[in-house]
Amino acid sequence: MRNLTSQVYEWLEQGHITRAQANELFRSVLVSPNSLSWQRLLSLLLQWAGALSLVTGIIFFFAYNWQSLDRISKFALIEAVLLISLVCFVWLYYRSMLRQVDAHHHLFGATLANVALLVVSMLIGGLLALVGQTYQTGADPWQLFALWALAIIPLAWVAGFDGLWLLLLGLVNLSLGLFADTASYLLDEQIWLFVFAAINLTIYYVFVFMGKSQRNRWHAPLMQYASSLVAMGCFTLLLCWMIFEPSDSKPLLVGVWAGYFIHLLLGFWWFRHRLLQIYPLALGGFSLIGVGAVLLTELLFKNSDPIGGFLLIGLYIILASTGLSTVLVRLQRQFSAEMTPISLVGEELSHE
Amino acid sequence: MNNPLTDSTQDPGASAAQTLWNSLYAKGEVNAPERPQSHEIPWYIALMQAFAAWIAAWFLLGFMASLFDSVWGRFEGGAALFIGCIYLGLGLALYWGGRQQHFLQQFAFASCLSGTLALAWGLFDLLGDTFNLAWYLSMAALFLLLWGMIKHKVAQWVFAFCLLACLTGLLAEWHLLNLTPTLLVSLLSVVLLNIHRTGYHYQRARMLVYGAASLLLSIQLIHVFSMDRIFEALFISGWQSGMAVSHLLVVFTLCGFLLVSLFNQWQISLIAPSGLFAFLGLVLITALSLPMQGLSTAVWLILLGHYANESWLKGMGIASGLVFAGGYYYSLETTLMLKSLYLMGLGLLLLAARLVMWRYFPISDAQAELEEHV
Numbered sequence: 257m258r259n260l261t262s263q264v265y266e267w268l269e270q271g272h273i274t275r276a277q278a279n280e281l282f283r284s285v286l287v288s289p290n291s292l293s294w295q296r297l298l299s300l301l302l303q304w305a306g307a308l309s310l311v312t313g314i315i316f317f318f319a320y321n322w323q324s325l326d327r328i329s330k331f332a333l334i335e336a337v338l339l340i341s342l343v344c345f346v347w348l349y350y351r352s353m354l355r356q357v358d359a360h361h362h363l364f365g366a367t368l369a370n371v372a373l374l375v376v377s378m379l380i381g382g383l384l385a386l387v388g389q390t391y392q393t394g395a396d397p398w399q400l401f402a403l404w405a406l407a408i409i410p411l412a413w414v415a416g417f418d419g420l421w422l423l424l425l426g427l428v429n430l431s432l433g434l435f436a437d438t439a440s441y442l443l444d445e446q447i448w449l450f451v452f453a454a455i456n457l458t459i460y461y462v463f464v465f466m467g468k469s470q471r472n473r474w475h476a477p478l479m480q481y482a483s484s485l486v487a488m489g490c491f492t493l494l495l496c497w498m499i500f501e502p503s504d505s506k507p508l509l510v511g512v513w514a515g516y517f518i519h520l521l522l523g524f525w526w527f528r529h530r531l532l533q534i535y536p537l538a539l540g541g542f543s544l545i546g547v548g549a550v551l552l553t554e555l556l557f558k559n560s561d562p563i564g565g566f567l568l569i570g571l572y573i574i575l576a577s578t579g580l581s582t583v584l585v586r587l588q589r590q591f592s593a594e595m596t597p598i599s600l601v602g603e604e605l606s607h608e
Numbered sequence: 609m610n611n612p613l614t615d616s617t618q619d620p621g622a623s624a625a626q627t628l629w630n631s632l633y634a635k636g637e638v639n640a641p642e643r644p645q646s647h648e649i650p651w652y653i654a655l656m657q658a659f660a661a662w663i664a665a666w667f668l669l670g671f672m673a674s675l676f677d678s679v680w681g682r683f684e685g686g687a688a689l690f691i692g693c694i695y696l697g698l699g700l701a702l703y704w705g706g707r708q709q710h711f712l713q714q715f716a717f718a719s720c721l722s723g724t725l726a727l728a729w730g731l732f733d734l735l736g737d738t739f740n741l742a743w744y745l746s747m748a749a750l751f752l753l754l755w756g757m758i759k760h761k762v763a764q765w766v767f768a769f770c771l772l773a774c775l776t777g778l779l780a781e782w783h784l785l786n787l788t789p790t791l792l793v794s795l796l797s798v799v800l801l802n803i804h805r806t807g808y809h810y811q812r813a814r815m816l817v818y819g820a821a822s823l824l825l826s827i828q829l830i831h832v833f834s835m836d837r838i839f840e841a842l843f844i845s846g847w848q849s850g851m852a853v854s855h856l857l858v859v860f861t862l863c864g865f866l867l868v869s870l871f872n873q874w875q876i877s878l879i880a881p882s883g884l885f886a887f888l889g890l891v892l893i894t895a896l897s898l899p900m901q902g903l904s905t906a907v908w909l910i911l912l913g914h915y916a917n918e919s920w921l922k923g924m925g926i927a928s929g930l931v932f933a934g935g936y937y938y939s940l941e942t943t944l945m946l947k948s949l950y951l952m953g954l955g956l957l958l959l960a961a962r963l964v965m966w967r968y969f970p971i972s973d974a975q976a977e978l979e980e981h982v
Contacts, residue, residue, distance in 0.1 A: 259917065261803075263625040265810045266646060269759075272638050275807040282804035285628070288915050291874050295965070297914050298889075302962040309933070310955025316937065316948035535652060542656045549663070563674045570667030574718055577660035578711040581653050588650065 260285045307371045311378045318386050327390050334386060338379045345372035370417040377408040377420055398434035401427050416473035425459065425483055446503050449494045450512060456487035457519070464531070484539055491516060492543040496550040520544060532591040534584055541580040549573050658762045661714055665721035668695065672726070685733025688726045695723030703758055717763050720754060724770070741781045748774035755812065764812055768819030776823065789824055790855045793905060796820040797862050800916050821909060821921060825928045828902040829935075859904040860894045866911060881968065889961070896954065899939065902932035 261282055268278040289297075314337060318330065325333075348369035381404045388395055405427035412420040432455065436448045443451070460483040467474035495516055503509045520540050527536045549569055556565035629643040649657075672691040677683045699719035702712050728747060735743050751771035755764055772795075776788045796817045806813045867886055871878050878887070897904035909925030912918075936947060 259919075260624050260628065261810065261917075262648065262814075263628070263646065266648065267629075267638075267644065268808065268810075270644055272640070272644060273632070277637060278810070279805060279807050281628070282806075282810065286804050286916065288870070288873070289917070291870075294870065294914070297910075298886075299962060299965055301910070302958050302965065305929070306955050306958030306962060308930075308955070309951045309958060312933070312937075313948045313951030313953075313955055316944055316951060320944040320948060322945065534650065538650075538653050538656060542660065545660065561674075563671065563678055566667045566671035566674060570664045570671060570718065573660050573664040573667065574714050575711065577657050577664075578714045581649060581657050581714075582710050584653055585649050 303368060303371050307375050311375045311382075314379065315382045315385075318382055318389070321389060330386060330390070334379060334383050338376060338383065341372050341375040341379060345369050345376060348372055367417070370415045370420070373411055373415045373417070374419055374423075377411050377423060380404060380407050380411075396434070396438055398431045398438060401431035401434065405431060413473055416475070418476045418478040421463075421476040421479040422482060425456075425479060425486075428455065428459070429486065444503065444505070444508075446494060446497060446512075447508065449490055449497070450508075453487050453490035453494060456483045456490065460484045460487055468531075481535070484536060488539045488543050491519075492546050495547045499547075499550050499554050516547075528587070532594065534588050534591065537587065538580075538584055541584070542577070545573065545576045545580065548576065654762055657714060658717070658766070661718040662721060664718040665725060668718060668722040669725055672722075685730045688730030688733060690730075692723045692725075692727030692730055695719045695726060697723075699723055700757065703760065713760055717760060720758070720763065721766075724750065724754070739777060741778070744774050744777035744781060748778065755816070759811075761811055761815060764815035765818055765822075768816045769822055772819055772823045776827070787854070788827060789905065790858045792820045792824040792827075793855070793858060793862065793908065796824070797908075797912060800912060800918070800921075803916070817918075818920070821924055824905060825909075825924060828905060829928070829931060831902075856894050856897050856904055859897075859908050860890065863890050863893075863904075863908060863911060866915060870915075885961075885964070892957075899936070899942070899950065902935070903929065906932055 264273070264278055264281045264285060267273050268275065273281070314334065318334065348367075352367060352369060381400075384400055384404055384407070387393065388400055405424055408420065408424055408427075412424050429452070432452060436443075436451075440448070460480060463474055463476055463480050463483065466472070467476060467480070469475060494512060498509060498512060503512075520543075523536060523540055527533045549572060552569050552572060553565075556562055556568065625646075626643055629638065632638045633641055669691070672695070673683050673688075676687045676691070680687070696719075699716045699722075702716035702719065705712070724747075727750060728743075731743050731746055732739070748771055751767045751774060755767040755771055758764060758767065772792065776785070779785055779788055779791070799813050799820075800817050803810060803813050803817075864887075867883075867890065868878065871883055877883060893904055893907050906925045906929035909928065910922050911925075913920070913922030913925055936951075937944075939947065942950075
């Protein structure tokens, strides 16, 4: 939510209210939260900090590889904690069901039951690491993270919680990065970057299409935010790299450029006319400005060193970013007007 | 915090603003029945725009540097100072002349950034290729001027951050680098707790708070992850351990002050079970901050952010709390085994405290409903 005091300040700046009125309004708007709000904050802090401290403590314990504790005891210990956490999740989940607590009222799905599920997900990683440590399986680290990611997919789906989806996204990218490191001979570096962009884009679109409704397990705004940022970051970096060092493989070169522009065009149409979202449009637009600036740099400075080239590129960046921001702000107002309360109510009813 | 994926269509803040405007109109304090249109842009667009301006600033600087180089065949400190003054003058003139226009504002911001970069370069060159007292003083004065004069929100944040970074440099010159976290915490607390008195300077003060919070977290992250050589490279004196206690005491005092004022506001005795419970928690966090450096700062940012309804500040506190706790893994002060035992003990203690809250201070549905209506 936008800070209400910022709105008051804007009215003061625009001359609608006086300084004395503004100060009075600041005082009335800046009322500190009530005791209930503090109690909720403390409960959240205690449960999340407690669970995360406990689980990281357990993982540190196994990372220490205490020799005095035999193999069976180590497995028994981690499996017992895992089982207790799972039982806690089931109990808390059904308790909230009985009390008819709606998980979607919690910010990013951070319910009490999901705390237990996050602990379970992290302990699964610890258990897999313990298996590797104990039996010296010889597996590469990327396999551990890939297996871990696979194992927590059902848990993330059950939880419908952004934190778990983000953990999954992190594990997928980590295992892919480690795999690319060990198997770098398999593919060219530019292709690896393309693979990163493609996988993150796929994940992003899965969540966009599956999680359209806010009352859906796939509705994970933070996950969408992170995966689209990583995907467009990789795509932009790849394009910039290809401008300075074009790939020897023609199909790859054409494929990446074509894929980038087709994706931008389709994305623009979809988010502009169907989903009415500004963030993906902003991401695509600023990526295009970046690619344009790099292209200009290559064209202007490849064979010569024109003094005005710097000024031209600087002005292009300023002009393009301003133009894009203006269009985006206008679109945002338009989307707000198009999304009338009636359509919002209709959307809610259609999900009942 | 705004959700960038949905805020284009639903803005709960807008309805609150509309209600406030309606109440002002009903009291006759404003003339127009319709709420004026907001010129605020979403944070992610502002961030991307600022990044674009930063890149553009380097190109603008490159243009002038190459121009001077081609005309005079060399580019030295004096020329950099001259370019800096030109760009700063241009930027400020554009800010004053046409700040309502997006393009001019963006150009002015890029120009000011370019100007400060050139001035910093020129001064560094003229003052003997070193970051010394005179350099920090000059740059601090420049950033203070820019922060005080410009009305552009992002520019205020950037220049507030730079101003405080230069003040950190000054403290380092006086061998008081370790006082920085304490001073930053005190500054941001005092400003935020008095922000309702700032009137026309509200946004400037708010950006100072965020500048201080960003610098505070950057400094502590560098320290927590044992990258103190960065301090040694930047500043004349390095980080010395031992001064952390004074920082903890200040954070403890500030948290205590907040606690007392909240309990007074709710008219609850401090020796009531909830008061003792809160006090014990405060002592525990302070004690834990000795091995887990930065934890008390993170908790303070969360509490202060909640108190002042600043969700970004709260978010910064939560994120930094996680990072500080993660940084504990790399702490060389104790073994991994002991760290694991501390963490498990702490986890169990916090969960037990949660259970105590559940048992003795439950949030009943009726209470929630009543307070929400109030």
